[in-house]
Amino acid sequence: MNLILLFADDFDAHGHAILRDSRRLDHICKVHRAKLGDTLRVGLVDGLMGSGEIIAMDGQLITLQVSLTEPVPPPSNxxxxxxxxxxxxxxxxxxxxxxxxxxxxxxxxxxxxxxxxxxxxxxxxxxxxxxxxxxxxxxxxxxxxxxxxxxxxxxxxxxxxxxxxxxxxxxxxxxxxxxxxxxxxxxxxxxxxxxxxxxxxxxxxxxxxxxxxxxxxxxxxxxxxxxxxxxxxxxxx
Structure with missing residues (x-):
């Protein structure tokens, strides 16, 4: 998983992305071995890419402070x-x-x-x-x-x-x-x-x-x- 894909319903009222599903949680914790304060490469489905800083995490969820500023690669013709x-x-x-x-x-x-x-x-x-x-x-x-x-x-x-x-x-x-x-x-x-x-x-x-x-x-x-x-x-x- 080179990019953590985010969906619109992942975001709370403050613009933070809240990840609760086991697939992304397991990958971030077990493959990236990420910890509090680490930054992950993220992208919003049908939107821009950028970074997500882990600002909270426990066994049930990970909260990301997200900045989306990068365009996606050009599509195939x-x-x-x-x-x-x-x-x-x-x-x-x-x-x-x-x-x-x-x-x-x-x-x-x-x-x-x-x-x-x-x-x-x-x-x-x-x-x-x-x-x-x-x-x-x-x-x-x-x-x-x-x-x-x-x-x-x-x-x-x-x-x-x-x-x-x-x-x-x-x-x-x-x-x-x-x-x-x-x-x-x-x-x-x-x-x-x-x-x-x-x-x-x-x-x-x-x-x-x-x-x-x-x-x-x-x-x-x-x-x-x-x-x-x-x-x-x-x-x-």
Missing amino acids: IHLILGLPRPPMLKRTLQTIAALGVKQLTLLQSARVEKSYWQSPQLQPQKIHEELLLGLEQGCDTQFPTIHTAKRFRPFVEDQLPELIQDHDALLAHPYVTTPCPTSTNKPTLLAIGPEGGFIDNEIAMLSEAGFTGVTLGRRIMRVETVVPYLLGRLGG
């Missing part, structure tokens, strides 16, 4: 469109995209996505929130990504993509093309990554017709949890 991964991989991927500053993620049904994945507890709003929170704490950011779901491939491509793709570059990660993935991009970009096994040929054709350019990282076949941070880092997201 990439809207990630991702074939819905297996639930354990989704958990790790949500943390990764939050840590790397992605603010728009669309989880997409495709032919190689098991429909049962959509019933996973990992897709419950509270579980998504928990994984994104971990990623923000790791990456020192306060702004939660927005998660969209598209449970039907063709309607998404035909009805939603035309609006999304306006004023965007559109890249489709695919190992069996010859165009190398760019090493950076300053333009808003849609980045489509398939599920395990990739998009099928018909889906690739539809995405290409919609305006996506196939790009490759080389001949190696990578897991989703590997290729997502690799591509985001390469594109400068």
Whole structure:
């Protein structure tokens, strides 16, 4: 936890942040080994970052005197469109995209996505929130990504993509093309990554017709949890 995230309801009438939940208390006491008078790096959800001085603490709560003056890191310019991964991989991927500053993620049904994945507890709003929170704490950011779901491939491509793709570059990660993935991009970009096994040929054709350019990282076949941070880092997201 590189950043202690604060929520609006943590604050009392005097502007002090009162932490009562065991997760943050345990981390501050057992990992930071903080004591009275120490200063922690903090951030207000959807707001600024800064410092929090411990002005009171016991086994039940920690009170912080907070100063928020620092801007958050700039957001990624990439809207990630991702074939819905297996639930354990989704958990790790949500943390990764939050840590790397992605603010728009669309989880997409495709032919190689098991429909049962959509019933996973990992897709419950509270579980998504928990994984994104971990990623923000790791990456020192306060702004939660927005998660969209598209449970039907063709309607998404035909009805939603035309609006999304306006004023965007559109890249489709695919190992069996010859165009190398760019090493950076300053333009808003849609980045489509398939599920395990990739998009099928018909889906690739539809995405290409919609305006996506196939790009490759080389001949190696990578897991989703590997290729997502690799591509985001390469594109400068």
